[in-house]
Every structure is written in structure tokens, then in C-alpha cells.
Amino acid sequence: MRIVEARVIVTCPGRNFVTLKIVTEDGVSGVGDATLNGRELAVVAYLEEHVVPLLIGRDPARIEDTWQYLYKGSYWRRGPVTMTAIAAVDTALWDIKGKVAGLPVYQLLGGRSREGVTVYGHANAATAEELMPEIARFVARGYRAVRVQTGIPGLSSVYGVGHKGDSYEPANAALPEEAVWDTALYLDQVPRVFADVRAEFGPHLRLLHDVHHRLTPIEAARLGRSLEPFALTWLEDPVPAELQDGFRLIRQHTTTPLAVGEVFNTVWDCHELITSQLIDYVRATVVHAGGITHLRRIFDLAALHHVRSGSHGATDLSPVCMAAALHLDLAIPNFGLQEYMPHPPEADEVFPHGYHFEDGYLHPSETPGLGVDIDEELAARYPYRPASLPVNRLTDGTLHSW
Template sequence: MRITDARVIVTCPGRNFVTLKIFTDEGVTGVGDATLNGRELTVASYLTDHVVPLLIGRDPARIEDTWQYLYRGAYWRRGPVTMSAIAAVDTALWDIKGKVAGLPVYQLLGGRSREGVTVYGHANAETVDEVLEEVARYRDLGYKAVRVQTAVPGLDATYGVSKDKMFYEPADAALPSESAWSTERYLDFVPSVFARVREEFGPDLKLLHDVHHRLTPIEAGRLGHALEPYALTWMEDPVPAELQEGFRLLRTHTRTPIAVGEVFNSIWDCHTLITEQLIDYIRATVVHAGGITHLRRIFDLAALYHVRSGSHGATDLSPVCMSAALHLDVSIPNFGLQEYMRHTPETDEVFPHGYWFEDGYLHPSEEPGLGVDIDEELAARYPYQPAYLPVSRLMDGTVHNW
């Protein structure tokens, strides 16, 4: 079997997605997600101009060799654009291998380690009373874990709070929108939110919170310490993680579990964090961390150091990526949680898939391969729309981490 063609498909059924579809001379196809939120066309160009020509004639069964060829062969390694492109190829090849074997991909990864994949949803609102209603809604839908985000009084906009509660998409403008941020107001307010939520819902519901890289290590230590009475499952992205050593300081000031990694694209981004046990959950994704092959390496390293998975699963990961994530989630021994932001009906129609949600768990498809595809004719009805992520500034106008 040989690869005969590979097509890059850009579509926007409510938001932009980049999908790679690989074709073989035996009629077997595979799909991979290459979406990079706010920079989609860059990855599409990288694939079209530099990667697709290298795939023609290759044996699709040689997944590891192809991964190394694209990673080492480019010389300019890593980075979100390169790794998202490699991820798309890798994921599509796993899809093909599963179809050839007549097995769902998770069976090729060692089979099930659990019956279902525990997922969490996003409860967000303008006020604490409203967010309690949102938490209750997710609980009633069967979720066993909920991320809680509320607007901060005195700020015009707060990360994680959206008009559409179920289909949150932050990339919403042709040019970046801007909002003001106050760390002081945020730190004073957030602990009181979780006091209310825990009082209302008791100890059994798993609670999470996303700081979104906005604090320094000592500020994050203060927040984590203040949240300890409410037993969060994790505090996400408390500080920018380029300086992995910064987590040493944070770790000495709180026992609240720490999750990080949605912007990571290689094992080297989290090597220190994992090997020094500075985090509890690693949140790297299939699409941004080099595909199933490389993300499995990250999870295997993490397992040696008692770090569990907690993969990113926002709406900028297409159903192709979500399906791939579930096959990996259900197979690894150190699974923790999987983020699950539901896609719009339009997106689900463009990407027909076999995974399903039931009683707080997602279940991977039992079809051969990933159990997901792209309807190219329908995708063509939704052309690309420019959309940027927002920009955050401090109260004095200084650009800050969004």
C-alpha cells in the first residue's frame, strides 16, 4: 500500500478547522486534525507546501518512520505550526492502520484500560448565582467534573465567560478584541466563588478552574493556597510555562493540584515539570503535540512520575482530534480527565463520528480506525472566516497574558 494523495481541507462550520485527508492506492483513507486556533492558514500552508509532497509514495504503515522523517528531516524542529502539521499526518496514518487491521485504534494501542473516559464541562456565567445554575445543569447532564469560571466584578470581560454557554469559542473577531485585566480583583474574588459552589454541591463533584497563564508563581501560590479548603481537582495553567523552573516556587506554596500543557507541542516543554513532579496533570493534546505517537510518549513519561493526563479538549479541536484523544485516553494507564467542550450541530454534521457521551463518560467509536470522517461536500459550504483570539492588557495598558 502506498500514499497516492493528501488533501488539506479548511472549513468553518461555526469556527475554523484544518483537516488533512490521506488517500492510498488501495482505497483506504485516513483523517487528521491540524487546527491551530487563530493561525489555521499557516498550518494549512505548511502542510500543502512542505509536507504533502513528501507523503506521496510513502508506505502509510510506517508511522514511526514517517513521524521521525517529518520531525528530524525539517531540521527546524518543534513549534506549534510544525507539530500540528506532523500531528495531522500521524493521526491520519493511525486511522488508516486501524482500518487496515479492522480494529478501532485503541486496540492497536494495547486495548482498554477503562470502560469510559471521564470528561468535564465548562460552567460559566456573569454572576455567582448564575454559575451555580450552570454547574447544576452540567451535573444534571451527567457530568462528574465541572470547570467553573465567572466574571470578575469591575472588569468588562473575563476569560472563560461566554454568551453561548455550551459552545464557547473565544476566537470571535476578524482582528483581536482587547480587554482589561486586574490580578488583584481576580485573586480577591475567585476563592469566594468556590466557597459557594462547594457549599451548594458538596464534596463529590470534581471542580476545576482555569487561571489561563495570568499569574506569577507567588501569585499562583496565593491562589492555590486560598482554594485548598474547596478541594479542587486541579488549578489549570496558573503561570506561563515557558519557565518550567517557576513551578518549583509555586509547588512550595500550595497543595492544590496543578494542571498545565495545552500550549505544549513536545515532550521537552514538560520534561522538567514531569520529572521533578512539579505538576499533577499534563494537558497536551493530540493535535498540538505531534499526534498520537508523540502524545503517547509524553503520557508514558508522565506515568513514571505519578502525573496523569488531562488533555485539552476545547472547541478548536475538531471531532477528528477528539476521537483520536479518546482512543488514547481509554488505553493509557495514567488517565486523569478529558476536557469536553461540545461542538455545534453544524460541526458534528461536517465531521460525522462514532464516539458518544453517556453518564459523564465519552466512549470511543468501535469502528475500525478512529471512527470519524469529514464530509468534504458539506465542508465546502462553510468557507474560512478570519478569527483571532483576544488580547489582554493590565489596567495601565500593558499587554498581559490572555
């Protein structure tokens, strides 16, 4: 059996998604997510011009060999564009392998390590008072973990907080919007919010918070220490991860668990963080970290060092990626949490899938393969729409991490 076709499909049912569909000579097809938020067309060009021609005629069963061919064979290794393209191929090949074997992908990865995948939702509001009913809404739906983000008095917009009750989608303008940031206001507000949340919801609800790379290590250490009384499950992306010694400094000052990795592309991006036990959760994703094959390598390394998974799962990842993540989540021994932001109805229609949410858990499809597909006719009704992520500036105009 050989690959005879590979199509790159771009669609925007609520937001932009890039999907690779691989077809074999026997008519078996597989899908892989190739979405890179705000840089989607860069991956499209990489796939169409450099990857798809290499796939025609290859044996789809040789997943590992194909992964190595696309990684080592390009010479220019790593990076988000390259690794997202490789991920799309890898995921589609796992989908095909599952269909040929007549098994859901998690069975090919070793079978179940748990009955369901614990997910966390996003509760956000402009004010602390408006936040409480949002958290209660997730609790009522059965969520066992909730990420808490709130507006900061004195700042007109804050990462993670939607406008007027809308779901949060940051890529919302053809050219980047600019926001203003003030670290002092943020560090003052966040501990107050979590004190109120714990007082309202008690000690057992798992709480998370995303800093989104905005602090220095000593600022993050201060925040982590101030949040210790509220027992967060994790503090996410406290600092940019390029300088990984920064996490060592944070570790010296706080016991609040740390999570990082949604922008990581390879095991080398998180090798020191994992092997030195500087983090507690690694948040790399199927689509940005080279597919199921490579993400499994990251999680296997993490398992040896008491680090658990916590994969990114915002709506900038398509249902194809979510389906793939769930199969891996179900199989690995060191699963921690899975982020889950439900897609809008139009996206669910374009990407029909069998995974489902029940009592705080997501369950992957039991159909052979990933259990997800793309309706290409429907996808064509939603053309690409340019959408950029924002940028951040301090109050004096200095460009700052968004």
C-alpha cells in the same frame, strides 16, 4: 500499499478547522486534525507546501518512520505549526492502520485500560449567582467533573465566560479584540466563588479552574493556598510555562494540584515539569503535540512520575482530534481527565463520528480506525472565516498574558 493523495481541507462550521485526508492506492483513507486556533492558515501552507509532497509514494504503515522523517528531516524542529502538521499526518496514518487491521485504534494501542473516558464540562456565568444553575445543568446531565469560570466584578469580560449565555468561543473577530485584566480583583473573587460552589454542591463533585497563564508564581501560590479548603481537582495554567522553575515555587506553597500543557508541542516542553513532579496533570493534545505517536511518549514519561493526563478538548479541536484523544485516553494507564466541549450541530454534521457521551463518560467508536470522517461536500459550504484570539492588557495599558 502506498499513499497516492493527501488533501488539506479548510472549513468553518461554526469555527475554523483544518483537516488532512490521506488516501492510499487501495482506496483506504484516514483523517487528521491540523487546526491551530487563530493561526490555521500557517499550518495549511506548511502542509501543502512542505509536507504533502513528501507523503506521496510513502508506505502508510510506517507510522514511526514517517513521524521521525517529518520531525528530524525538517531540521527546524518543534514549534506549534510544525508539530500540528506532523500531528495531522500521524493521526491520519493511525486511522488508516486501524481500518486496514479492522480494529478501532485503541486496540492497536494496547486495548482498554478502563470502560469509559471521564470528561469535564465548562460551567460559566457572568455572576456567581448565575453560575449555580449552570453547574447544576452539568450535574443533571451526568458530568462527574466541572470547570468553573465566572465573571469578575469590575471587569467587562473574563476568559472562559460567554456572553449572554452563549457557549464560549474566544476566537471571535478578524483582528484581536482587547480585554482588560486586574489580578487583585481576580484573586479576591475566585475563592469566594468556590466557597459558594462547595456549599451548594457538596464535597464530591470534581471542580476545576483555569487561570489561563495570568499570574506570577507567588500570586499563583497565594491562589492555590486560598483554594485548598475547596479541594480542586486541578488549578490549570496558573503561570506561563516558559519559566518552569515558577512551578517549583508554587509547589512550595500549596497542595492544590496543578495542570498545564495545552500549548506544549513536544515532550521537551514538559520534561522538567514531569520528572521533577512539579505538576499533577499534563494537558497536551493530539493535534498540538505531534499526534498519537508523540503524545503517547509524553504520557508514558508522565506515568513514571505520578503525573496523569488531562488533555485539552475545547471546540478549537475538531471532532477528528477528539476521536483520536479518546482512543489514547482509553488505552493509557495514567489517564486523569479529558476536557469535553460539545461542538455545534453543523460541526458534528461536517465531521460524522461514532464517539458518544453517556453518564459522565465519553466512549470512542468501535468501528475500525478512529471512527470519524469529514463530509467534504458539506465542509465546502462553510468557507474559512478569519478569527483571532483576544489580547489582554492591564488597567494601565500594559500588555499581559491572555
